[in-house]
Amino acid sequence: MVDTLTELCSKLAGLMFILGTIQQLVPRSFYKRIKALWHRIENYFYPYVQITIDEYSNNKRNEVYSLIKVYLGTKSTNDAKYLKAEMFKKSKSLAVSLDEGEEVIDEFHGVKLKWNSYKETFPDNSPGGRSQLPIEKKCYTLTFDKKNQDMVTGQYLRHVMEEGKAIEFKNKKQKIYSNEEGEWHWYGKGMWRHINFEHPATFDTLAMDPTKKEEIINDLVAFSKGKDYYSKVGKAWKRGYLLYGPPGTGKSTMIAAIANFLNYDIYDLELTTVKDNLELKKLLMETTSKSIIVIEDVDCSIDLTGKRKKKKKKETTNEEEEEDSDSTTEKKSDKNESGKLTLSGLLNFIDGIWSACGQERIIIFTTNHVDKLDPALIRRGRMDMHIEMSYCKYEAFKVLAKNYLGIETHPLFQEIQRLLQEVDVSPCDVAENLMPKNASGKPEICLENLIKVLKKAKRKASLNSQKNKKSSTKLVKTYGRFKKLFE
Ligand SMILES: Nc1ncnc2c1ncn2[C@@H]1O[C@H](COP(=O)(O)OP(=O)(O)OP(=O)(O)O)[C@@H](O)[C@H]1O
Ligand SMILES: [Mg+2]
Numbered sequence: 001m002v003d004t005l006t007e008l009c010s011k012l013a014g015l016m017f018i019l020g021t022i023q024q025l026v027p028r029s030f031y032k033r034i035k036a037l038w039h040r041i042e043n044y045f046y047p048y049v050q051i052t053i054d055e056y057s058n059n060k061r062n063e064v065y066s067l068i069k070v071y072l073g074t075k076s077t078n079d080a081k082y083l084k085a086e087m088f089k090k091s092k093s094l095a096v097s098l099d100e101g102e103e104v105i106d107e108f109h110g111v112k113l114k115w116n117s118y119k120e121t122f123p124d125n126s127p128g129g130r131s132q133l134p135i136e137k138k139c140y141t142l143t144f145d146k147k148n149q150d151m152v153t154g155q156y157l158r159h160v161m162e163e164g165k166a167i168e169f170k171n172k173k174q175k176i177y178s179n180e181e182g183e184w185h186w187y188g189k190g191m192w193r194h195i196n197f198e199h200p201a202t203f204d205t206l207a208m209d210p211t212k213k214e215e216i217i218n219d220l221v222a223f224s225k226g227k228d229y230y231s232k233v234g235k236a237w238k239r240g241y242l243l244y245g246p247p248g249t250g251k252s253t254m255i256a257a258i259a260n261f262l263n264y265d266i267y268d269l270e271l272t273t274v275k276d277n278l279e280l281k282k283l284l285m286e287t288t289s290k291s292i293i294v295i296e297d298v299d300c301s302i303d304l305t306g307k308r309k310k311k312k313k314k315e316t317t318n319e320e321e322e323e324d325s326d327s328t329t330e331k332k333s334d335k336n337e338s339g340k341l342t343l344s345g346l347l348n349f350i351d352g353i354w355s356a357c358g359q360e361r362i363i364i365f366t367t368n369h370v371d372k373l374d375p376a377l378i379r380r381g382r383m384d385m386h387i388e389m390s391y392c393k394y395e396a397f398k399v400l401a402k403n404y405l406g407i408e409t410h411p412l413f414q415e416i417q418r419l420l421q422e423v424d425v426s427p428c429d430v431a432e433n434l435m436p437k438n439a440s441g442k443p444e445i446c447l448e449n450l451i452k453v454l455k456k457a458k459r460k461a462s463l464n465s466q467k468n469k470k471s472s473t474k475l476v477k478t479y480g481r482f483k484k485l486f487e
Contacts, residue, residue, distance in 0.1 A: 047146050051153075055138040067164030068140050072115055073097045074167060075104050100138070108156045114143040169290070173197075174259060176266045179283055180273055190286045191279075197266055199256035205403050206250060206257045207396035207427045208389065217261070219385060224262055224360070236356035240363045242378050244370040245389030248428025251366040254389065255294055264362065265291045271301035277345030284349055289360045298365040299372040343374060350382050391424040400427060404434040405443040412447040419454040423461055429453070 026034070055065045098104060100119035105112055120137045144152050177192040203217055223239045230237040241258075243251040259266050267287050274280050287293060295301060349355060350363055365383060367373060378386070392400070394417040401407055433450040436442075 048143050049146050049149055049152075051142045053140045053142070064161070065138075065140065067161050067168070068115075069097050069164075070167050071160045071164040072104055072117075072140070074163075075106055075115075108159060109151065111144065111148050111151065111156075113152065113156065116141045116143070169263065172263070174263060174265055176268060177287075178268050178270065180270050191283050192267065192286055194265075197259065199260065201253045201256035202260055203257050205399070206253060207392065207399040207403075207431075208250065208254075209393065210395055212387070216258075216385070216387065220258060220262060223362070227360070236351070237359040238351075238355065238361045238363065239385070240350060240365070240383040242370070242383035242386045243364060243366045243389055244386070245368070246391065246424075246426060247368055248426035249389035249391065250427050251389050252296065254387070255292065255364055255366070258362070258364070259292055262290070262292075262362075267291055267293045269293055269295050271295060271298075271341065271346075274341050276341050277348070280341060280345050280349050281354055284354060285357065287361065291360075292362045292364055294364045294366070296366045297368070298377070299367045299369050343377065347376060347382070350377075392420060392427040392430045394420050396427055397430055400431050400434055401443075401447075404431060405436075405446055407443050410443060410447060412444065412451065415451055416447065416454065419451065419458065423454055423457045425454060425457055 053065050053068055054062055056062055098115070098117040100117050102117050104115045106115060107113070118139050118141065122135045122137070142152070174197040175194040176197040177194040179192055203213060206213065219239075227237060243254055245251060255266065258264075265288065267283075269283065274283065284293075363383075365373075365378070370378070370386075377383070397416060397420060398408065398413075401410070401413075430450065433453050434446050436446055
């Protein structure tokens with residue numbers, strides 16, 4: 001029906017030419033009336049509007065075309081007979097799109113909209129052109145009833161763009177960036193180098209207290225959906241997490257799980273290679289939205305604690321003044337240190353005015369020694385959530401047993417539960433012992449190995465505590481003797 005009308009309309013277009021000629025022959029007022037009448041006839045026979053979206057616009061690839069392509073890929077499977085599957089460089093999976101000449105009918109708020117895909121080829125006659133290869137011009141056309149024009153150009157096309165972006169984001173390959181000196185197999189031009197991020201950790205495989213895990217997941221979901229909330233309360237859309245705990249308790253693994261959960265890229269910031277505050281700011285400017293900026297082992301990266309400054313102050317001021325010095329004075333004195341990376345520079349990086357450029361960003365610090373960090377660096381608001389990654393408890397062990405041995409219960413679990421209450425062992429050590437050491441590795445053998453290790457750790461711990469007890473008794477006795485001498 002639409003095609004017949006298109007034909008009819010093209011014939012009527014011929015009539016337009018005649019109208020143009022009439023314009024020159026008849027008086028202006030009369031011509032206006034003929035034109036109005038003509039529009040009514042045209043609308044009666046062909047009440048449609050067509051929008052064309054070209055693949056290239058001003059010699060650049062048209063982003064709108066790409067997003068429509070992605071969007072129609074999800075709609076086309078019901079209507080179109082011919083689809084194309086392509087492997088895009090940046091996509092995780094095959095991208096399906098509409099083949100040329102195909103048609104898809106979409107529906108939005110009860111309104112039907114027709115999409116067509118076209119391709120035209122021309123010989124390349126340009127002077128420097130590659131004469132053997134024809135030029136291809138691709139486009140999509142969107143046809144709809146004129147009465148819905150406002151809704152389509154407003155709401156519908158916005159909906160197509162947003163959906164397209166969301167699908168593209170879901171399918172994109174994650175990347176991990178580093179500011180360390182680039183190696184030949186890393187990509188990127190600016191201050192960051194990147195490779196594809198393919199870490200398999202997820203929240204399912206992360207061994208930790210299930211309540212704490214759920215709390216973190218809920219927090220991440222609220223953050224990722226919080227665009228309107230953050231703008232309502234006037235806060236930059238970012239969130240800080242401090243992960244602390246002994247080595248091997250899963251801090252880095254948690255970062256990978258968060259990145260996979262949100263599908264964000266990771267910027268692994270190595271502070272020791274950052275020259276000064278200006279460079280830090282530039283690095284921040286080059287990060288993108290929907291990303292995680294990570295500073296691992298923040299206590300070791302650089303001397304950012306207030307203590308260093310306090311030591312310096314000690315030489316010049318009396319102790320009382322020193323006691324009073326809080327993080328605010330640290331910040332002030334830091335600012336004077338031009339050409340250096342300072343605590344104040346890092347604080348500004350996290351939540352200064354510049355930190356608001358680029359949205360939906362998470363900043364994560366990890367440390368083994370939370371007590372070594374300046375309180376200003378980790379106060380709530382900068383590091384919104386403090387997450388302790390602790391030694392392996394029974395709940396965490398069960399996750400590891402499921403991951404590594406594929407079992408959810410076993411008679412030996414009871415003994416392991418009891419031992420885990422008595423000894424501190426990291427999930428990393430438990431995981432290592434659960435890993436089958438040969439192809440036929442039976443779960444019992446791995447569990448028995450783990451029990452042996454836990455018992456050994458228990459013996460060592462009790463020996464150490466006995467030693468400590470002895471030395472403290474010795475100390476008390478020596479003190480007693482000295483006391484008597486001076487009495
Ligand atoms: N909570 C955990 N859940 C699952 N696997 C874990 C966990 N903790 C540790 N592991 C395992 O142990 C290995 C080391 O863990 P990870 O690097 O995450 O520890 P970390 O806390 O970052 O240690 P460090 O403080 O030394 O950087 C990981 O490869 C992982 O396989
Ligand atoms: Mg780590």
